[in-house]
Amino acid sequence: MDTEELRDYLKENSNVENLFTSKCLQYLTEKNNQRSLDKRWPQERIDREAANMYYKFLVNIHDKISSNFKGLAKHDPNKWRHFISVNEVLDLLLS
Structure with missing residues (x-):
């Protein structure tokens, strides 16, 4: 998963972008x-x-997420989604 795919995933599955941008503004x-x-x-x-x-x-x-993968797994969006879900990354970003 590249940065743009991660951005799209976060946009579809959380409001991290809105919260972060609001605080920045x-x-x-x-x-x-x-x-x-x-x-x-x-x-x-x-x-x-x-x-x-x-x-x-x-x-x-x-x-930081990418550092948890080796080889071709870095590019597999399904592995990223699984990692984000299992490690509750979205919850951590919102807290």
């Missing part, structure tokens, strides 16, 4: 409000930064 907006007026970011940049933070989070999750 809240954090980035608070940080932005602390900047002087002339250095504040437009909302588009805040949205882009939140999306980048989620992508880095997703890559980190992918790398």
Whole structure:
């Protein structure tokens, strides 16, 4: 399973992306409000930064799960789904 397949799986089976992005937007907006007026970011940049933070989070999750597989198993989506289910990864991400 590659990063995009993992992203799609998480999107279909949880609301991790929405929760993470929401918290990122809240954090980035608070940080932005602390900047002087002339250095504040437009909302588009805040949205882009939140999306980048989620992508880095997703890559980190992918790398950690991937390290549990050897050889061709790294590419088998069924093995990934089984691993995510057995190890309750979705529950851990939501907590």
